[in-house]
Amino acid sequence: MGPGDTRVEMSAEELHLLRDLFSQASGFLLREDLKFIAERRLAPRLELLGLRDFAGYARYLRFDARGPEELETAIDLLVPHETYFFREPTQLHCFEHELMPLLEKKNERIRCLQLWSAGCSTGEEPYTLSMLLHDRKSVQGWELDVLGTDLSRKALTSARKAEYGPMALRATTPEQKAAFFEPLEAGRVRVLPAYREPVRFGQLNLLDTSAASLLPRFDVIFCRNVLIYFDQLTRRRVVELFFERLNLGGYLLLGHSENLLHLSTRFELVQLEGDLVYRRPGP
Amino acid sequence: MSWLQADLDAEGRYRALDALPVTPSSIPSLLAALHDESWRVRRLAAERLGALQPSMETVQQLVTMLSLRDDTGARNAAAAVLAQLGAPVLPAIVDLLAHADPDQRKFAADILGALKRPEAVAPLVTALQDGDPNVRTAAAEALGHVGGPEARRALEQLLSSRDVLLRVCALEGLSELRRPVPLPALVPLLADPLTRRSAWRLLGHIHHPTASMLTVRALAARESRDAALVSIGASGRALSSETEAELRSVLRPVGDVSGWLEGALTSADEELHRGALRVAQALGEPRLALAIARSVRGGEDGEVTLQTLLGLGLDGARALLSSIEALADLPAEARAVAADAIVRLAEPSLCAALVALLDSGDSELAELGARALGRTRTREAVSPLVRCLEDDALAVHASRSLVHLAQTWPDEVRAALAPLVSGHLRPHAVRAWAAIMGPRAHDVLKRALHDSQDPVRAAAAEASLFTPKDTVQVLQAAMMDEAALVRRAAARTIGRLSDREGRLLLGRALKDADPTVLALASAAAGALGQRESAPRLEELSRHPDPAVALASLEGLALMGRLSDELLLRAAAHADADVLKLAFTLGADRPLLLDKALAGLLHPRWDVRVAAARLLAVSAGRDALGPLQDAVARETTDGVAHELLQEAVETLGRRI
Numbered sequence: 001m002g003p004g005d006t007r008v009e010m011s012a013e014e015l016h017l018l019r020d021l022f023s024q025a026s027g028f029l030l031r032e033d034l035k036f037i038a039e040r041r042l043a044p045r046l047e048l049l050g051l052r053d054f055a056g057y058a059r060y061l062r063f064d065a066r067g068p069e070e071l072e073t074a075i076d077l078l079v080p081h082e083t084y085f086f087r088e089p090t091q092l093h094c095f096e097h098e099l100m101p102l103l104e105k106k107n108e109r110i111r112c113l114q115l116w117s118a119g120c121s122t123g124e125e126p127y128t129l130s131m132l133l134h135d136r137k138s139v140q141g142w143e144l145d146v147l148g149t150d151l152s153r154k155a156l157t158s159a160r161k162a163e164y165g166p167m168a169l170r171a172t173t174p175e176q177k178a179a180f181f182e183p184l185e186a187g188r189v190r191v192l193p194a195y196r197e198p199v200r201f202g203q204l205n206l207l208d209t210s211a212a213s214l215l216p217r218f219d220v221i222f223c224r225n226v227l228i229y230f231d232q233l234t235r236r237r238v239v240e241l242f243f244e245r246l247n248l249g250g251y252l253l254l255g256h257s258e259n260l261l262h263l264s265t266r267f268e269l270v271q272l273e274g275d276l277v278y279r280r281p282g283p
Numbered sequence: 284m285s286w287l288q289a290d291l292d293a294e295g296r297y298r299a300l301d302a303l304p305v306t307p308s309s310i311p312s313l314l315a316a317l318h319d320e321s322w323r324v325r326r327l328a329a330e331r332l333g334a335l336q337p338s339m340e341t342v343q344q345l346v347t348m349l350s351l352r353d354d355t356g357a358r359n360a361a362a363a364v365l366a367q368l369g370a371p372v373l374p375a376i377v378d379l380l381a382h383a384d385p386d387q388r389k390f391a392a393d394i395l396g397a398l399k400r401p402e403a404v405a406p407l408v409t410a411l412q413d414g415d416p417n418v419r420t421a422a423a424e425a426l427g428h429v430g431g432p433e434a435r436r437a438l439e440q441l442l443s444s445r446d447v448l449l450r451v452c453a454l455e456g457l458s459e460l461r462r463p464v465p466l467p468a469l470v471p472l473l474a475d476p477l478t479r480r481s482a483w484r485l486l487g488h489i490h491h492p493t494a495s496m497l498t499v500r501a502l503a504a505r506e507s508r509d510a511a512l513v514s515i516g517a518s519g520r521a522l523s524s525e526t527e528a529e530l531r532s533v534l535r536p537v538g539d540v541s542g543w544l545e546g547a548l549t550s551a552d553e554e555l556h557r558g559a560l561r562v563a564q565a566l567g568e569p570r571l572a573l574a575i576a577r578s579v580r581g582g583e584d585g586e587v588t589l590q591t592l593l594g595l596g597l598d599g600a601r602a603l604l605s606s607i608e609a610l611a612d613l614p615a616e617a618r619a620v621a622a623d624a625i626v627r628l629a630e631p632s633l634c635a636a637l638v639a640l641l642d643s644g645d646s647e648l649a650e651l652g653a654r655a656l657g658r659t660r661t662r663e664a665v666s667p668l669v670r671c672l673e674d675d676a677l678a679v680h681a682s683r684s685l686v687h688l689a690q691t692w693p694d695e696v697r698a699a700l701a702p703l704v705s706g707h708l709r710p711h712a713v714r715a716w717a718a719i720m721g722p723r724a725h726d727v728l729k730r731a732l733h734d735s736q737d738p739v740r741a742a743a744a745e746a747s748l749f750t751p752k753d754t755v756q757v758l759q760a761a762m763m764d765e766a767a768l769v770r771r772a773a774a775r776t777i778g779r780l781s782d783r784e785g786r787l788l789l790g791r792a793l794k795d796a797d798p799t800v801l802a803l804a805s806a807a808a809g810a811l812g813q814r815e816s817a818p819r820l821e822e823l824s825r826h827p828d829p830a831v832a833l834a835s836l837e838g839l840a841l842m843g844r845l846s847d848e849l850l851l852r853a854a855a856h857a858d859a860d861v862l863k864l865a866f867t868l869g870a871d872r873p874l875l876l877d878k879a880l881a882g883l884l885h886p887r888w889d890v891r892v893a894a895a896r897l898l899a900v901s902a903g904r905d906a907l908g909p910l911q912d913a914v915a916r917e918t919t920d921g922v923a924h925e926l927l928q929e930a931v932e933t934l935g936r937r938i
Contacts, residue, residue, distance in 0.1 A: 007586075016922045017889060036585050040619040044654065048679060062860065063830035065771055065799035080615055081646065122646075154646065154676050165644020167611045186642045262294045 008046055010039045014054035018074075021061050025071050026151055027207045027234030028079055041077040045070070076152045079229055081121040085128050085164075086171045088224065088256055094275040095220070096132050099251055103219050104138050106249060106283075112143040116218040116245070118206065118238075119226030120148030123159025123199070124168055129222070130195045131180045147215070149204035156201050162191040206238045217247045225255035232262070239264045248282025293321035300327055305334065305918055310341055317348065317360040325360040333367030334915040342372050346379060349390045362390050366397035373398065377406045385415035392418060396425025404429055408437045411449070420452050427456025435460055442468045451478045454485050464489055473497070473510075483510040484554060487517030495526050502562070503533045509555060512547055516558030521590075527565035534566065541570055548578035556580075557587060564591040569598035573609055576621040585620055592624035600628035604636035607643050622651045629658040638667045646676060653677045657684025660691045669699045678711035689719040708734055710742035717746030725750055732760055740764060741772035748779060755784050762788060767797040774800050778807030785811040793819045798828040805831060809838025817844045824849055829858035836861070840868050847874050854878045859887050866893035870900050880906065883913040888923040895930035904938045907931070 010018075015038065019030040030038060042057065049070075051057050061067045061074065086092060107113060113133070117126040126148035133144055150156055166187045169177060181189035204211055221242050227235050242252050243266050252267060253275075254260070260267060260278060267278035300316050303309040309331070316328035337345075348354075348361035365372050376398070379391035392410055395403040407429065410422035423441060426434040434456070441453035442465065451472060454464050464485050472482035483501075486494050494514075501511035515522065522530065534540050547559035548571075556578060563571045572595055579588040592599055603610060603621050613621060629637065637659065640652030653671050656664040657680075665688060671681035689696040696719060703712040704727045713731045717724040728750055731743035740761065747757035758780075761773035774792045777785050785807065792804035793816060805823055808816040816838070823835035836853055839845045845868060853865035854875055866882060869875045875897060882894025895913060898906040910931045917924040 012922045013889075013892070013926060016920075020889075036579075037615050037619050040623060044680070048683075059833075059860075063802065063833060065767070065802075082611075157675075158646070163644070165642065167608060167643060167645050170608065188642065188644060 007039065008043055008053060010035055010042075010054045014058065017058040018054065018061075021058060021071065022075055022078070023231055023234070026075055026205055027230045027238070028075050029229060029231040029234075030078065034078065038078060042074060045074065045077070072151070072153065076154055079152070081152065081155055083121045083124045084168045084170050084172075085124045085131075086176065087125070087128070089171065090274050091224075091253060091256070092128070092132065094272045094277070095253065096136075098272045098274075099220065099277070100133075100136070100138075107142075107219065111141065113139065113145070114216055114218045114247075115144075115146045116215070116221045117146065117148045118204075118221055118223040118242070120150050120159065120201070121152070121155045122164075122168070123148055123156075123162065123201065124164070125222060125224070126159075126199045126201075127162065127180075127191050127195055130198050131176070134195055134198070144198040145216075146199045147218075148199060148201045149206075150201075151203065151205050153203055156203055159201050162196050164189055164191075206241060207234060209241070212241050212245065215245050218245055218250055219247055220251045220253065221246060222253045223255075224253065225258070227254065227258050227263075235263050243267065243280055246280040248280060250280050250282075252278040252280070254278070293319075293324065296321065297324050297327060300324055300331075301919070303331075305331060305916055307335060307337075310335060310337055314341065314344055314348075317364070318354060318357045320356070322356065325356055329360045329363045329367075331918055332364045334918055336371075336915070337368070339371075339375075342368065342375055346375050349379070349387055350384065352386070358390070362394055366394050369398065370400060370402075373400055373402055377403065380406050380410055385413075385418055388413060388415065388418045389421045392421035392425045396421070396428035399429050401429065401431050404431060404433045404437075408433070411437065411441065416446070416448065419446065420448050423449055423452030423456060427452070427459040430460050435462060438462075447472065447475060447478055451481045455481055458485050458488050466491060466493060470497075479510060480513070483514045484517040487514040487519075487554075487558075490518075490520075495523070496529075499526060499529045499533055502530060503537070508543065509547065512558030512562060513552070513554045514558065515561045516554035516556065522561055522565055530562065530565050534562075540566065541568055544568075544571060545574045548574050553580075553584070557584065560587055560591045564594040567595055567598075569595050569602040571595070572599040572602035573613070573621075576603065576617040576624070577613055579616050579620045585616070588620050589623055592620065593627060597628060597630060597632065600625050600633055601636070604633060604640075607639060607645075607648065611643065611645050611648060618647065622647075625651060626655045626658065629655040631659050631661040631663075634659045634661045634663045637664070641667055641671060641677070649674075649677055650680055653680035653684060656681075657687035660688065662692050662695050664688060665692060665695050665699045669703065672703060672709060672711050672715070678709070682711040682715040685715050686718045693719070708736075708739045710736075710738045713739060713742040714746050717749040720749075722750050722752060725753055728753060728757060732757055737766040737768045740766065740769045744769060744772040745776055748776060754780065755787060758788050759791075762791050762795075767800060770795060770797065770800045771803055774803035774807060777804065778810040780811070782811055782813070786813060786815065789813055789816055793823070798826065798831050801826070802828070802830040802834045805834035805838050809834070809841040812842055814842055814844070817842055820844075821849060824853060827857070829856070829861050832856055832858070832861045833864055836864055836868065847872065850875065859885065859890050863887075863890045863893040866890070866897045870897045873901050876902055876906070880909055883909055888917075888920055891917075892923060892926045892930070895927050896933075899930040899933035900937070902934065907934055907938070910934060 015030065015032065015035050022028045022030050046057055049060060051060060061071045103113060115129050117129065120126050126146045129146050133139060148159060163184060169189065177189065180192055180195055182192055184190055206212070223242065227238065230238065239260060243264065246252065268281050270277050270279045296319060303312060313328045313332045316324055319325050345361045345365050348357050351357050365376065376391050376394050380388055382388050392407060395407055404426065407422045407425050411419055413419050413422065423438065426438055438453045438456045441449050444450050450468065454469060457464055466489055469482055469485055472478040473486065486498060498511045498514045501507035544559050544563050547555055550556050560575065563575055572592060575588060575591050579585055603625055610621060634656065637652045637656050640648045643649060653668065656668055668681045668685050671677040685696055685700065700712060700716055703709060704716045708731050713727060716727050724746065728743050728746060731739050734740055744758060744761035747754045758773045758776060761769050764770055777788050777792060789804060789808055792800065793808065795801055795804060801823060805820055808820060820835040820838050823831050824839065826832050832853065836845065839849065850865055850869045850872070851874060853861050856862060862882065866875060866879055879894040879897040883891055885891050885894065891913060895910055898910055914924060914927045914931055917927055
């Protein structure tokens with residue numbers, strides 16, 4: 001026997017208590033079907049904190065001085081951070097070949113482009129955007145700003161380091177790997193400085209309206225495979241925030257399996273050749 | 284208002300219905316909503332009606348709805364409501380068993396089965412003679428749900444029926460009633476295409492060598508192989524070692540068993556999937572490890588999947604670790620169960636693969652590596668783990684793993700850690716060093732206690748437990764520290780000391796200016812059972828900070844010093860969690876009954892449940908009505924509804 005050999009079960013009541021805490025803190029919805037994962041991912045936390053059960057853990061999260069920090073850790077453990085470079089290539093192709101020409105025309109006077117990767121996890125998406133645009137002739141000399149935000153400090157620390165293992169490169173071609181990364185030890189790579197330069201990161205809880213009010217207006221917001229982890233109310237609030245933070249005529253790009261049905265009627269649905277995107281009405 | 288507004292979409296109608304008060308005045312709207320085209324709206328209306336105890340007139344309207352051939356949604360929704368309403372609807376449904384329309388008679392039998400009332404057995408037995416085969420089988424199934432000696436006798440008699448479907452229903456019913464199913468009655472049904480699915484499932488419930496033999500033989504033939512898996516899966520038990528050996532010998536000559544099992548593991552049929560897991564375990568084929576992990580579903584199945592992976596042993600763990608990409612690509616549930624198996628199976632030969640996880644760039648896999656390496660008991664794990672102490676996210680796991688490894692390789696772990704505690708100190712290195720070195724960590728602890736970094740001084744306070752001669756002195760110094768973080772670490776540690784040592788330190792800790800320290804000191808006083816601290820805890824139980832009030836109340840309860848007056852005051856605290864604790868701690872005393880009755884209306888579900896639990900164990904018959912009303916009001920939160928219902932049942936049994 002060793003640590004982790006005995007399983008602490010999570011009752012429906014305990015799951016419910018944790019669900020309330022997570023939802024209030026971040027909008028993350030701990031669905032009943034996540035109980036299996038929650039039990040396994042949080043069990044080592046109980047062991048480390050010397051707690052007997054998940055009711056004690058809920059109490060710790062609510063009242064211990066280290067509760068807020070632990071709450072962040074718990075949500076971090078439960079929300080998947082899985083992402084990689086050049087994910088969902090069809091959508092990226094549409095962005096590059098269909099949206100960008102429209103945006104170049106729209107912004108040709110100000111020569112500036114603001115992109116936001118909301119829920120950027122360990123940074124692969126904002127760096128991918130930077131890689132797609134850096135060598136684009138039509139925007140040479142433009143001011144390019146890519147903001148990546150996430151709730152997880154741990155993920156952001158990793159994003160700022162810009163160092164990645166082979167898993168992050170699973171959809172990256174050898175040519176892309178050679179062009180955008182410098183090799184490190186053990187198959188790891190680091191994003192080259194030129195592609196890191198336009199990217200900045202920040203911690204943001206998408207429910208925190210006062211923090212979100214500090215954000216600038218964006219031309220495109222990427223929020224792919226993030227809304228699925230929120231409850232309906234939070235989704236509405238977040239989509240409303242996206243609407244407010246988009247420039248008139250700006251675009252919202254969601255994940256492959258996501259849409260705004262029942263969430264918002266304020267966006268226009270734009271049919272591109274290879275994808276459907278949402279647009280804030282305007283010139 | 285009516286939610287039936289033509290301009291509302293389904294979501295709008297759902298929200299409008301949801302906003303209706305849960306009172307009899309809403310019944311007409313709820314009945315109308317049972318006809319809605321959206322199943323969500325219908326389901327919500329059915330749930331609300333089921334909680335409202337409608338009048339007989341409403342019951343009759345629901346029964347009439349069962350005849351609406353063109354509105355299947357409303358028919359099913361009405362049946363679902365009637366099935367929730369209990370004894371009051373029984374006469375109307377029994378009458379319906381005599382209706383001219385066989386569809387309605389079948390609905391009646393189904394509803395009687397769901398009502399599970401013993402009074403329904405006699406009419407259901409009569410319905411076994413119904414002229415319509417669907418009604419007969421529905422009646423037989425319903426008898427299985429209702430149970431009782433009469434239902435059992437009726438089902439046993441059906442075993443000799445000429446109607447093969449009735450025989451299956453009888454077998455299913457007996458199985459549901461946990462009655463032994465006679466093997467001779469079952470065997471002829473195994474080959475009948477109409478009955479084979481049920482028959483094989485039932486065979487799994489028979490714990491008899493002949494039943495096992497039939498199942499294993501069925502594995503040999505392609506056409507009956509999946510049926511045999513269903514039988515094995517339905518048994519709910521692990522296979523005996525004899526059956527496993529027989530199974531291996533039967534499947535040995537079969538080609539591509541792994542391919543067949545991989546397919547079966549992806550089946551949506553729960554019993555087939557469970558059977559595939561049992562057979563995979565019996566075969567011990569490590570190539571199936573990833574497929575087994577990938578097939579995991581939640582709940583009890585997760586445990587069976589884990590046991591199957593563990594059953595594959597070291598080769599299974601090697602297979603899981605053979606490709607980091609494949610491991611990283613597993614869905615979240617599968618990753619969790621694979622990680623569990625890898626940690627438990629970790630041993631020296633897995634060391635290199637686990638070290639590779641540390642460098643995978645995937646934080647979850649890196650954490651798995653850090654946890655599992657400690658269990659490999661190998662010297663090669665020491666250096667990579669020491670490296671992990673530099674990484675904030677991995678340090679906590681690496682530190683524990685190093686302590687584990689030090690049991691086997693004390694000198695190597697000490698030598699690797701020494702450079703980390705000779706210069707700039709890190710908190711996890713200090714903790715690990717003290718846990719490994721014990722009293723010999725004195726010098727490092729002393730240095731840590733005077734470090735400029737708060738977390739390092741806090742680590743010294745926590746680690747002082749490992750240097751017993753220094754503990755009190757270190758904690759005394761830590762309690763004087765200007766950083767609350769350090770004092771908290773000290774207060775947390777006091778609860779783990781002996782009574783004598785704890786007494787020396789508690790006085791200071793319980794006077795701390797910082798509420799977070801006070802809360803931990805109160806918890807420590809409770810853990811130590813320090814009765815001298817009781818007067819101070821009584822003062823602190825009135826503290827406005829809920830964490831302090833909660834810890835001191837619990838401390839007093841542990842000492843047996845929680846007076847009625849304190850409990851009443853706690854129930855008046857502004858924080859809902861303190862009120863909830865008062866309900867929990869005062870459950871054996873009647874003084875909070877009025878508060879608990881009011882608590883049934885509290886905005887927070889967990890406070891309502893705590894109030895209901897107090898009433899369930901302390902109140903009299905008078906509380907039954909308010910408790911039932913609370914259940915009826917709890918229409919949107921399934922878990923709270925169930926917990927409140929449990930309280931009603933507890934009170935019902937007690938009075």
